[in-house]
Amino acid sequence: MKTEDILAKEDFQKCVDFHGHLCPGLSLGYRASQAGLKWLRAARASDEEIVAIVETDACCADAVQVMTGCTFGKGNFIYKDHGKIAFTFLNRESGNGVRIALKPDVMPGDERHAHLIKKIQTDSATESEREEFKKLHKKRSLEILEMPIADLFNLNEAKIEVPSKARIEPSKPCGRCGEPTMASKLSDLNGSLICRGCQTSL
Numbered sequence: 367m368k369t370e371d372i373l374a375k376e377d378f379q380k381c382v383d384f385h386g387h388l389c390p391g392l393s394l395g396y397r398a399s400q401a402g403l404k405w406l407r408a409a410r411a412s413d414e415e416i417v418a419i420v421e422t423d424a425c426c427a428d429a430v431q432v433m434t435g436c437t438f439g440k441g442n443f444i445y446k447d448h449g450k451i452a453f454t455f456l457n458r459e460s461g462n463g464v465r466i467a468l469k470p471d472v473m474p475g476d477e478r479h480a481h482l483i484k485k486i487q488t489d490s491a492t493e494s495e496r497e498e499f500k501k502l503h504k505k506r507s508l509e510i511l512e513m514p515i516a517d518l519f520n521l522n523e524a525k526i527e528v529p530s531k532a533r534i535e536p537s538k539p540c541g542r543c544g545e546p547t548m549a550s551k552l553s554d555l556n557g558s559l560i561c562r563g564c565q566t567s568l
């Protein structure tokens with residue numbers, strides 16, 4: 367599919383709107399989600415039938431939420447702090463899953479791009495450097511949209527026990543701040559049940 371066609375697609379636009387900008391990470395998350403959904407032969411999860419496990423909290427994670435319908439609040443979007451561009455998509459009913467991980471050396475080292483990122487992060491970029499960065503950033507985002515999926519990611523069948531559905535349990539007031547708290551998150555401190563927030567500020 368041509369880049370202009372992908373950019374015009376409603377699902378891609380939704381990802382950009384949700385995330386706030388177009389960037390290489392968003393493109394990666396979009397492509398990985400598409401590949402994952404294809405593997406699962408499933409439509410967008412309306413409730414909890416798909417589970418997504420993301421191993422990064424970078425830009426790509428936002429595209430995964432939009433594309434799969436898995437969200438943090440439903441308990442079917444699980445974050446593992448592994449610092450890897452890797453995603454696992456599971457179908458809760460069939461138990462089929464796939465792990466999609468970025469191949470090494472996919473993103474050819476672009477020294478100019480890296481240099482500009484550094485300048486922007488340290489607030490020392492000039493206006494023209496900022497413009498140059500924007501152009502390079504967009505170019506990379508578009509390249510990722512066009513690349514064959516096999517050049518971007520390794521896809522491997524995943525066998526993971528499907529995590530349990532979002533838990534709903536009654537709350538009890540914390541013995542210190544009085545705020546209603548999930549009972550399983552309270553712990554005993556000198557005979558009264560204290561929430562985690564109060565424990566860390568004690």
Ligand SMILES: [Zn+2]
Nearest residue numbers: 389391392425
């Ligand atoms: Zn981004």
Ligand SMILES: [Zn+2]
Nearest residue numbers: 540543561564
């Ligand atoms: Zn408390």
